[in-house]
Amino acid sequence: MSTPLSIDALLIAACAWLAVGLCGLAAPRNTRFISKILFPLGALVGMLVGLTALAALGGPAQTAVLAIGLPDLPFHLRLDKLSALFALLLGFAAAGISIFAAGYFREGEGTAPGVLCLEYHAFLASMLMVLLADDAYAFMVAWETMALSSFFLVTTNHQHAEIRRAGFLYLLIAHIGAIAILLSFGVMTGGAGDYSFAGMRAQELSPFWASAAFLLALAGFGAKAGLVPLHVWLPEAHPAAPSPVSAMMSGVMLKTAIYGLLRVSFDLLHTTIWWWGVVALGVGLVTALFGVLYSTVQSDMKRLLAYSSIENIGLIAVGIGLTLIFHAYRMESLAALAMTAVLYHCLAHSAFKSLLFLCTGSVLHSTKERSLGKLGGLIHRMPWVAWLALAGVIASAGLPPLSGFVSEWLLLQSFLFSPGLPHPWLNMVVPVAAALVVLVAALAGFAMVKFYGIIFLGQMREPGLKDAHDAGNWEKAGLAWLALITLLLGILPSTVILRIDAATRQLLGTGLADKLHEQGWWMLAPISPERASYEPMIFLVTIASTLLLGRWLVRYLYHGRVRRTTAWDCGYYFQGPRAQDTAEGFSQPIRRIFEPMFRMLRHFPTARDTAPHYSVKVEDHFWYWLYLPLARLAARLSTLIATLQGGRIAVYLMYSFITLLVLLLVARP
């Protein structure tokens, strides 16, 4: 179906999203109409976007010019394979999240449902436009619309001061990032004044200016994606936003930043210098390790997931760094391997992280509780949510046979080739970096066991949890859809990579498809079957058949009798819910082993306390090392400048006079 109409279809879809949003304004208080008609319509549009983009992945690039905007400055749009791949991600994730939202927005949140509906769909449409933009002007307009609409979504419950503060922080960092992106585009025009992407591609930049453009883009897109040290908004904004919005921001919006970084580093800048890759690799490793360590020590389930998103973005940045290094040394087939890992992880993360955020939404709605210390045992009351969340947890821990493992496996495979690099020390340091990647993955497993075990397993920590109820049908449908994507991405890696390959080939000129075509669909062997292979389908079938056969044999040969009684627990009498690990208790080993990584405020009870109370608060070092000094500096500068403002007109007139004199002196003809 790859007709030249794909780009038009996507434009119509963007308009349809806007129209759905505007319909919400027609009846801003009619929750039923908005949730049961408009959000499912939005999901349908999302599905169509996904399918159109899937078709466009096989076709040639298409362009369009949209005669809106300033006079003589129309929007240039282009749908190539890279944008199609990310539009695919956007469409399919949006379909699941919108269906879930149809069940989620039952009662009004802080904002009227109609306004929320407009903001949400404007957010979706602007993300699509970011992917389609083909000049800096259209890109920045869409980028800012995306930032603003998501800011309003984050501050949905704006009556709480801390949510307003989180929204402000998000907006601030989004704008610092936007300035860096704008400057990067400015550098890439090379002074020619042509802001279309085609014009930037035509520029031959000197290594200095190309590096400046790359570093600016890394900073700008890194601010949106959450690379350290510009990550601080993520753990504030995600818990503040309603869960479908968190899912959308974490699952999809962070990927638009990855899209931008890929677009700039591999498409617009066609020279690559090896140390760019080292910078991206280093930043990525720090981000991944930082994110995962902080996610293990969180006590708020959405903050835990937000830090886990930082970790995943870090892993993606590691992949991008590796791709850049290979690309700089013209080892294109290895670059293609690393690039495939990057793109695969983008797809995988968009599904499993959205799934997990939506699960926290269901838990939040059902229990009104976000703190892990007050949850527990929900698998008994919410079996659907619990079992679907398990899929997300396994994928997020990077374990086979689900999606997270495939990208991790590809990434590690490409690390194995780095000793072939023609560089004296890079080829030794980079393989050791792989060990850090594995440490991150293993720690992610720790964080996920904590997340799942404390929310869904064990005894209920609060009596109120007995009234928890499972998610409604709309919510279940959304969760099941995302879990299905996670499963399919996990067990059909070859099929998926053959689709992704178009984008890899566009960016690097080569891909993995030729190798994969020679093998069966069930096998993933990107280099050769002798070198490395992974067959998740066989994997799954072997474990599942052992499981079923084992169960049948045990019942056939022996019996299936079960008795119920109280737990054994080494004979201890007191077995109340307080005897279980708390969220803080579970992460105690991490706090102890990685103590210098955290800034902790702890209160220990003494032996004589009549009411012993233990508390720990983990804070981010970057606040104290970077942000607060900067804020103090800004405050000090503004007080200095404020002394100029005496409030007397005579003084102000004198300032004008002096300025005039100086200008006359300096600006002589």
Added chain:
Amino acid sequence: MISISGLLGQAFAILLALALAPLLSGWVGQCRAWLQSRSAPPLLQPYYMLQKLFHKDVVLAHGASSLFRVAPFVVFGCMVLACAIIPTLSTDLPLAPAADALALVGVFGLARIFISLAAMDVGTSFGSLGGRREMLIGFLAEPALLMVIFTLAMIAQSTSVATIVETLAHRELVIYPSLAFAGIAFTFVSFAENARVPVDNPATHLELTMIHEAMILEYSGRHLALLEWAASLKLYAYSCLGLALFFPWGIAPGDSFLALVAAIPLLLFKLSIGGFLLAVIETISAKMRIFRAPEFLGTAFMLAVLGLLVRLLLEARV
């Protein structure tokens, strides 16, 4: 490509693993008893244990969910898969392409997640303690294990376990110093992963020192039998992996029947030596505090990285 004899060999390898794994555990237990001047339990004790447990009713705690009941089967399935892809007798295994060495680490990871979650399911103090400690050992051991695999993969130019074993078994006699480092690191990791003495004690029920035992405290009947069997399969898998990677001589390269038959006594011999050495190390070392485990596994990691660097610096570039 997949021959009948290959399939038969594969089925035989799995059955052999299922049959031999409890025997290996029994042998280690017997050696330990001799070394500690106790009267040894019979060699077949683990089989009697399994038989007894399968006959017993399952006694479930009130708070146990369906995940608790599924987990033993999943863990058992993971261990069977692991035993199926590790070359014990021959490298001609049709299931081997399903998972290379990296995916093998993933299989153990999957089993670990399930058993830790199951431990937290009933909601007792020891259960969550065990789950937490198991994940702690896991994230410390996995990077070291991966560095070992990286070293071997760079020697063999492949991450496929079968290819690594073939390369190492049929090389001309070149001494790789990196293999020595990797071997020591692998030994350290195996002790931690199999809940053996310096890190954990399989014989203890002393509350505060348990890791593995704390996790399976609430299990009984057939569930416990499967978990015990899975634990011995894991020991068998790690032993065979270690033997295959560092002492690969005697593993049949193809589907030659004679070589296969010759491989069986050799395997038994190597396993009994390995089991005896395990018992010796367990006897002469003391159980560490849990927070010494990071140092122990950090040493393993450093050794593995050293092995990798030795490989990259001193040995021939390929």
